[in-house]
Amino acid sequence: MKSKKYTLVLPLVMLAVSGWSQAVQAAATTAEPAAQQLSDIMTIILTVAGSALFIVAMIYVVKVNQFLYKKVLQLEAQKSGAVIPEEVPAVEAAAGDDFWTRMRKQYWEDAVPIEREEEITFHHAYDGIRELDNRLPPWWVNLFFLTVVWAFGYMYYYHWGGDGLSSTERYNLEVETAKKELAVALAGRANAVDESNVTALTDGSSLGEGELIFKNTCAACHGQQGEGGIGPNFADEYWLHGGGIKNIFKTIKYGVPDKGMISWQAQLKPTDMQKVASYILTLQGTNPPNQKAPQGEIWKEDEGAAQDSTSTAPETLPAEVPADTQ
């Protein structure tokens, strides 16, 4: 059959429609940020309207296509004098189907009923396998066209003119947005713990949590009891990067990359770093077995005036601990 050239009309029309609907969407999304919400609604409305129009256009095109196809067959038949067999319809005219069943059979499935199958069976069999000349299921054809249209729309949106972000742009936006949100979220917490104001905790539950964090994250290098291993010993009074709560907190937070101590600020919350630093302080003088040789210099707790933090009311701190860590 030579109908294929006429079916070519179909995708071309589809493309035109798709280009239009994409342009409309693009126009809608370029609106001012202030009108973002309105533009979102507009986008939805336009998309729905566009889709509806698209479906109507598609049905129309299918109809035109079928009409042209029949005409051509008739013309060719007139020339050659051959008789065109009539197409076997999907639904028997006399069938007692209701409206919706009829619509489904005709416009969704378009399958020749099994009873009239003989009329559309090719006479040749391959090792006994016969083939029917059923029409393509309309829903399948339309699905195919839709995906093609979607593909062009996608390429337009991301590459040929739309507002689609590149991978890098999307990433930068994600990071910027998170930064802003974080600034807002943390704004209320004026006393967020950092190395300048951190104090050692002494209450049992905080130290218990600190111990848990220590066992899970620090013990691999510093030993289960802080005796040292890959990293230095915490049970002696020697410190490589300064003892005392503030220095320990700082070392945990930023790490010492040259010496293999990683920065933990992406993995541990400030309050968690405070707890684990406080726990580490409790290891002083515990004298566990298999201690690593001392490294660094002796740190005396009373050296700096600011070191005397244990005496300043630690009770105020748990109030700052966010609820989700309890």
Place this chain on the structure above:
Amino acid sequence: MSNIQQFHYDNRISRAFGMASFIWGVVGMLVGLILALQLVFPSLNFSENGFQYLTFGRLRPLHTNAVIFAFVGNGIFMGVYYSLQRLLKTRMWSDKLSWIHFWSWQVVILCAAYTLPMGFTTSSEYAELIWPIDLLITLVWVVFGINMFATILTRRENHLYVAIWFYIATWVTVAVLHIVRSFELPVTLTQSYPLFSGVQDALVQWWYGHNAVAFFLTTPYLGMMYYFLPKAANRPVYSYKLSIIHFWALIFIYIWAGPHHLLYSSMPDWVQSLGTVFSIMLIAPSWGGMLNGLLTLRGAWDRVREDPVLKFMVVAVTAYGMATFEGPMLSIKFFNAISHFTDWTIAHVHVGALGWNGFLTFGALYWMWPRIYRTELYSRQLANVHFWLGTLGIVFYAVPMYWAGWTQAMMWKEFTPEGTLAWGNFLDTVLQIKPMYAIRALGGTLFFVGVLLGVYNLFKTAQQGSFLADETAEAPARERLPAKTPANEYWHRWIERRPMQMLLWSTILIAIGGIVQIIPMVFIESQVPKISTVQPYTPLELTGRDIYIREGCVGCHSQMIRPFRDETVRYGEYSKSGEYIYDRPFLWGSKRTGPDLWREGGRNPDLWHYNHMMDPTTTSPRSIMPPYPHLAEQELDLSSLPDKITALRKLGTPYTRDFEKYAVANAREQAKTIALHLADQGVKDEGLENKEIVAIIAYLQRLGTDIKVQPTVSE
């Protein structure tokens, strides 16, 4: 019609491939089951005392290769050799070639079964086999092609049935894929470096890997479906028109979809987008096959309830439909951001492999076996039990894996209100899904038991019947049709009479996608922006990298940090394409059972790595990674290092002139530094600088560090 000829179909060859299929199927699935259990019980890696051959990293490629090339591969040949003869009304052109094909394919499989646990691998997924085996595969494929086309050319049918279109497209595409993926420069008998590096190697790999799925696991099985399903159902194929449209659309579009494995990677955006849109456009052509299969059963659904053969086929075709819808969905960025590197991918491929390939193979075997043995199936009830065990097995496999994949992705991406990762310790996200791994192993066990019952059933069927080696058939000799197209003939009949035209047009169609994507990536330099500080690996790092490849680390660790906030917070700066230009092969990986390693360099001290390799649980309590103590026992083999340097220079890595002469000394020096460093930190092993462990530490400490180097300004 006067000159009726008598001839015989060769059932022996189909039987041989059928037996090979289920025997290798049992082996491949058993290895899969072991892998599943290793994730739950790491001690099953048996590596803590230095036994290195059964670790997850070494067995994973064995499992995938066994299932794809041994189980499904032999299944394809069984189906092709059985159906081709009957659809063309002739015996295979040459029995000799058939048997050369059979035995050389089994040799390929045996070679794979030996080399992969030994650690001889290229590390490119589904193309792991080393170059001598690649050559043998090429030979097998040529033999298969000659035999198939000669049979087609000496046929008694005028027209080729749809199944044969699929076989032709399969043959040519697999040939093209295999050859291009095997562009490599041999260094030793067991090692080679690929022609392409980094991003280009990744693109070629997934063009290959994706289309291995398409043209090894899909198109030949569609051909088999078009033969076995209408035969078993005794119903006419629903729509000839649908066959035509979905065949040509499928082979044209499939080839473009490979880059969907590389979304959010360092691949240029335009390539990624092509991968996405062609995957979406693939839904309908894929479903065309499913529709034609399921609609062929119109009027036979009552028999589906009773006939185990049809049951297997219905579930197979349905699984095909589900997998070919899910695949395009996973190609959409939104879903891919979640699914990639997780067990979601594992669930997806197993719906395809267990459901589509597994069940169609069983359906075809249950249908074919009684016929070639001239008897009834030994036990229909047992086949039903097999069916239900298999179906339940798929459910118990897939559901926990979907759950695990989703859970882990959500945990990776979760932030605390303070802006830190909620699950900063990667291991926590692994331990969370361990129960899911256990349920998956149960699902795998169910499926496996079903297969064993199936093998028993086929064995008993064979025992009770008598084998018909040469099946007599009759058909008139082929009368050549007049050159002029008969009036009122379907336009497509023209090409169905011309197998060579079919071959030609299939080749053209499948070539387009690959050419459009790969050629610009290889020849347009601006596609991969250069980074001035990125340098080739040192000889020791290169040696370590080859050990990394040998151990199959890439099976669990990716080297590709995607541009997401959670990944850059967790791992460091996202990966840039220019960083990988000296990576031959690329090692981006496709699954993160462990964390990404691209910015591992400098993150942990050497001693940490040493302890971690000796026993991962000392540095990461409850880790499921196998220990690698043999790395501290095995001598560092630097004998092929000069050849490696020379080979890489030939491929374009800018090692200075004569560098290969100093390479070994250079490596020894770096090894000594690391060994001294380790000794300083308390490692007491003797002769550490001559052990493999220092090489792999050197490599790991180099990973992803080049962009942190300050460029030297030359005024």
